[in-house]
Amino acid sequence: MSVETFEDTQKAEVSAPKSTATVHRDVRDTVGNARVEDPRIRCTDVNVFYGDKHAIQDISLDVGKGEVLAMIGPSGCGKSTFLRCINRMNDTVASCRVTGEILLDGEDINGKHIDVVPLRARVSMVFQKPNPFPKSIYENVAFGPKIHGLVQSKADLDVVVESSLRKANLWDEVKDRLDDPGIGLSGGQQQRLCIARSIAIEPEVILMDEPCSALDPISTAKVEQLIDELRQQYSICIVTHSMQQAARVSQRVAYFHLGHLIEIGPTDDIFIKPQHQLTEDYITGRFG
Numbered sequence: 001m002s003v004e005t006f007e008d009t010q011k012a013e014v015s016a017p018k019s020t021a022t023v024h025r026d027v028r029d030t031v032g033n034a035r036v037e038d039p040r041i042r043c044t045d046v047n048v049f050y051g052d053k054h055a056i057q058d059i060s061l062d063v064g065k066g067e068v069l070a071m072i073g074p075s076g077c078g079k080s081t082f083l084r085c086i087n088r089m090n091d092t093v094a095s096c097r098v099t100g101e102i103l104l105d106g107e108d109i110n111g112k113h114i115d116v117v118p119l120r121a122r123v124s125m126v127f128q129k130p131n132p133f134p135k136s137i138y139e140n141v142a143f144g145p146k147i148h149g150l151v152q153s154k155a156d157l158d159v160v161v162e163s164s165l166r167k168a169n170l171w172d173e174v175k176d177r178l179d180d181p182g183i184g185l186s187g188g189q190q191q192r193l194c195i196a197r198s199i200a201i202e203p204e205v206i207l208m209d210e211p212c213s214a215l216d217p218i219s220t221a222k223v224e225q226l227i228d229e230l231r232q233q234y235s236i237c238i239v240t241h242s243m244q245q246a247a248r249v250s251q252r253v254a255y256f257h258l259g260h261l262i263e264i265g266p267t268d269d270i271f272i273k274p275q276h277q278l279t280e281d282y283i284t285g286r287f288g
């Protein structure tokens with residue numbers, strides 16, 4: 001059985017024209033402009049190793065303020081691994097080593113002085129499977145602000161809980177049962193509760209790893225609408241297997257393949273006129 005390598009796939013893509021976007025030294029072979037003018041996150045030459053396995057190779061990209069960046073690509077191409085670099089979740093994997101530079105508002109998140117607890121409050125994460133704490137709806141949202149010392153009084157906490165649930169479009173559905181267990185909500189409500197929990201700690205960036213994959217179409221539509229509202233205030237990176245979802249919620253798309261960032265650009269450009277053959281093969285369903 002032959003194993004496909006990145007070099008093999010490069011041989012197959014020569015028919016596709018290269019982007020005319022400015023090629024920076026640090027964006028290597030990525031097609032499209034990976035940089036934005038005023039980035040919230042700036043990643044440069046990020047590599048990730050699990051032991052000897054080189055899972056992410058020389059990835060450079062920016063995440064802008066007020067945008068949703070969708071990360072797409074076939075299973076195992078490294079989307080989640082890359083996403084998890086942005087709030088140092090990979091620190092929890094013993095075999096994992098990350099190199100390169102990741103700046104949040106110009107500050108190196110891997111710097112020696114950086115404490116990961118406040119970092120993960122600034123860069124919060126919503127997972128594939130809703131994971132409310134085994135606490136009440138109220139406490140699920142109140143927990144973060146309390147442990148991060150964001151509130152001084154119960155009255156302040158009430159305000160944060162209500163405003164976070166409102167921003168997550170969940171308040172009207174739960175306002176009369178805030179003391180009920182969070183795990184008693186439907187799957188879609190639980191995911192919006194997890195988003196409310198993220199918002200309550202005043203993040204700058206929200207990372208979402210396939211946040212709708214466990215949800216029905218109606219719940220998915222509600223979460224997608226929420227993502228669109230939230231981007232006014234936060235930078236959002238979303239990993240998704242659904243190209244329709246990427247097209248609906250994002251302003252820019254990054255296409256990953258075998259640990260490389262193949263192409264990045266405005267969502268319409270990626271879906272209507274992809275520059276790289278690998279991107280085109282993926283979005284037309286010929287691959288992946």
Ligand SMILES: Nc1ncnc2c1ncn2[C@@H]1O[C@H](COP(=O)(O)OP(=O)(O)OP(=O)(O)O)[C@@H](O)[C@H]1O
Nearest residue numbers: 050053055074075076077078079080081082093095
């Ligand atoms: N904890 C780990 N230890 C070793 N290898 C890992 C670990 N996590 C991921 N990998 C490997 O790193 C590569 C990238 O995996 P990753 O989960 O980031 O891909 P993905 O694009 O998010 O996949 P999917 O779409 O299936 O979730 C894969 O080859 C995977 O097997």
